[in-house]
Amino acid sequence: MKITDRKHLDQYRKEFLAHIDTQKKKVYVCGGTGCVAGGSMEIYDELKKLIEENGLNCDISLDSDACEGSIGLKKSGCHGFCEMGPVLRIEPSKLFYLKVKKEDCQEIVEKSIVDDDIVERLIYSRDGIQYPEQEEIPFYKHQTRLVLEDCGQIDAQSIKEYIAYGGYTSLEKSMFDMTKDEVINVITDSNLRGRGGAGFPAGRKWSQVKAQKSPVKYVVCNGDEGDPGAFMDRSIMEGDPHKMLEGMMIAGYASGATEGYIYVRAEYPLAVERLTNAINQARDIGLLGENILGSGFDFDIHIVKGAGAFVCGEGSALTTSIEGNRGMPRVKPPRTVEHGLYGKPTLLNNVETFANVPIIIDKGADWYKTIGPERSPGTKAFALTGNIVNTGLIEVPMGTTLRQVIYDIGGGIRGGKKFKAVQIGGPSGGCLTEEHLELPLDFDSLKKVGAMIGSGGLVVMDEDTCMVEVARFFMNFTQNESCGKCVPCREGTRRMLDILEKIVAGNGELSDLETLEQLADTVTATALCGLGKTAANPVKSTIKYFRDEYIEHIVEKKCRTGNCQALKTIYIDKGLCKGCSLCSRVCPVNAISGKVKEPFEIDPATCIKCGACIEKCKFNAIKEG
The missing domain is CATH 3.40.50.11540 (NADH-ubiquinone oxidoreductase 51kDa subunit)
Structure with missing residues (x-):
């Protein structure tokens, strides 16, 4: 079949749409990478088998008038609510099922495809409220999906369906x-x-x-x-x-x-x-x-x-x-x-x-231009990840605040912990803090605070995140990815990484902060391409907003979050220790000594902080500080 002119295209559009309209129901099984990894294609195959076993015509092609009264089974794109996958949507009832398993298919077919009932245990609930329809779930309700509108709503493998819907x-x-x-x-x-x-x-x-x-x-x-x-x-x-x-x-x-x-x-x-x-x-x-x-x-x-x-x-x-x-x-x-x-x-x-x-x-x-601010209209898709209740793919109008994204869509910080920062724009971006929660997410607003939208990564961090380690992680990534063509990026990022590794190892000096800032300015000003020019952003923003954590690492040799292994201190609470000696027997470097039935002690100079003693202690007497 060849479409040779616009009249021909319009003819086929009407024909394809008519085929879709005659389908009794449409079942969209998520075919995005996350759901596929979770078994969604096995669910697709099982649904097809069960639909046909129930005497229903399962149409997957839109090839002919045989789809009249059929069940349209489709492989859709990513619905966005990735942590809840595999997911599927049923039309026209708008039912949205989450965390579907192959063994759920029989009940889905009997209740929601053959009949019009709901499998209640598969629908989303929050604070005691059930949300059978996708659009009513808070994760979706606060979004404006333009670019992603059809992801999850059409067959991702069908040009006919794409043409039918315009x-x-x-x-x-x-x-x-x-x-x-x-x-x-x-x-x-x-x-x-x-x-x-x-x-x-x-x-x-x-x-x-x-x-x-x-x-x-x-x-x-x-x-x-x-x-x-x-x-x-x-x-x-x-x-x-x-x-x-x-x-x-x-x-x-x-x-x-x-x-x-x-x-x-x-x-x-x-x-x-x-x-x-x-x-x-x-x-x-x-x-x-x-x-x-x-x-x-x-x-x-x-x-x-x-x-x-x-x-x-x-x-x-x-x-x-x-x-x-x-x-x-x-x-x-x-x-x-x-x-x-x-x-x-x-x-x-x-x-x-x-x-x-x-x-x-x-x-x-x-x-x-009616969507978002005048200088940055439209929407932006973000990958929302990290220490947040709802992770996944979202799309919001430019100018939406960070607070709306994290709390209205993301559901807040996981475990009820305190929000600390968000890394926006990936390795090229910077960290935003609690003071930026009302900041509109658009190109110009972010630039003013030393951050950038980048491609759209949003990594949310809670109070247990070490910001010095975050800077080290992103600098390690950027340094590894440097092509090495220009000296500022090749040598500058290497030197910055060395200093950051020195600090998290407990060997930092206060002069290192000045050196980091000087290197950051030099690399930003002189690197050849965008990778190098933005490589220092995570370092600059973390030093700016979390300087106290850097000083704590350098002066007190302490990481308040306990993430930096070299800065951990493991000690025995003498009030809880029963003197069983089990900890000393599992220590690989003989750093623990004492007498049976008396409190034991750990030599901090010898301890390698492997944690073997913590795992073996039956009385929770060994602590990290």
């Missing part, structure tokens, strides 16, 4: 009802800013590429997403790949490019599989290739798998890697818009940015 309408509109300049003007007027971290205006970048005289231009999508704990782009690629492809195609039409590349990390096998499937479907149906919809516009897309180098999130390193070379940044200018992939003008945005494009073209720039 997919590729914006591409059609761009090619037939708008000039290239008009498309770019809409993106410019919307003030869409790149969601990859820097927040550069997308329309300005598009117009710069269009202005280049080269007959060969490229569109490149950055799906590398190297931040620890980040999975926003992965979820879009897995759950709604056609939305991203459509955004790339519109960018190609507007800028004059005829070829696109998606750079996606090889550690995302499911994303690669879904993207490959989506591209093949679009080619087969005539929405990728030559003379798309008879418009005269040619465009094709290729996938390139990266090897997981964090530096390849930087534009010039990414395009160098696509070319088959080692991913290393180059000196600029010229910029990527002038001299990018294969030396040609290149329009480079990330997955989330491209996924915003069809929405903006469809609903208009003025509508888009």
Whole structure:
């Protein structure tokens, strides 16, 4: 089947939608990485078997009128509530089941698919209130899902379902009802800013590429997403790949490019599989290739798998890697818009940015600007992780406060503990504290306090987190990921890491803080690329807001949270010790001495703090301090 013109596309859209509308019920089993790892595909197979055993037609293809009255069983994308997976949603009842197991399938089929009843133990409850519908769960109720709207709501593997619900309408509109300049003007007027971290205006970048005289231009999508704990782009690629492809195609039409590349990390096998499937479907149906919809516009897309180098999130390193070379940044200018992939003008945005494009073209720039602040309109997807009750993938309007994200959506700090900080923007970001809870999350507000949105990682930390160790962890990551091309990053991050390791080992000096701050300023000012320029952010922000913890580590040789192993002190409470001698017998370095039936003692100079004595003590007499 080939779609040759816009009339043909509209005909198929109506046909596909009619097939969907005749389905008696629709069951969306989460096919995101987290739920797949939890067994959701086994649940999918079991549901299919049981539905058919109950004499119902289980439709998974939308191929013919045979789906009338059927049960539409679909593999959806990530629903976002990852810790509650595997999850599934049933339409039209809007039932949302959590932590589903294979053995639950029989009851789900009998009660909620054959009948219209609820399996109460599988629905979400909080504070004694049950929430059978997904949209009413507090985790979802406080979100505004635009880019992620269809993740979990459509079949992630079906171009037919994407088309039925309005997919590729914006591409059609761009090619037939708008000039290239008009498309770019809409993106410019919307003030869409790149969601990859820097927040550069997308329309300005598009117009710069269009202005280049080269007959060969490229569109490149950055799906590398190297931040620890980040999975926003992965979820879009897995759950709604056609939305991203459509955004790339519109960018190609507007800028004059005829070829696109998606750079996606090889550690995302499911994303690669879904993207490959989506591209093949679009080619087969005539929405990728030559003379798309008879418009005269040619465009094709290729996938390139990266090897997981964090530096390849930087534009010039990414395009160098696509070319088959080692991913290393180059000196600029010229910029990527002038001299990018294969030396040609290149329009480079990330997955989330491209996924915003069809929405903006469809609903208009003025509508888009009603969401969020004027200078940072729209929504932002965040990966919410750490010491928080509700972890997962969320999407909120730009300008939403940190307090709303952590407490209204995230449900507060796990275990009722006190909020301490949040690391935003991954290794390139910085730490925000309790004083920033009312801070709006947008590009400009975060920049003022020395942080950045980055790709959208949010790691929440409680009172038991050591901020010096947090700085050491992120500096270790950045130092390992440095490509080594420029001296400031290669040597500066190594020296900063050495100092941080010295401090957490209990060997720090007060002069180390001044040295760290000087190195941070030097690396930030002189590094070649964005990785190096932002590498010191976690160190600078933790020193700024948690200087007392650094001083405590250095002067008192103490870590208040007990996370720094070298600074732990293990002692015996003589009031509780019964003199059984068991602790001295398990100590590998003979650091414990005493007489049987009398309190024992630990020699702190000999103790290696392995904790073997704590595990063996039956009287809880051995403490850490």
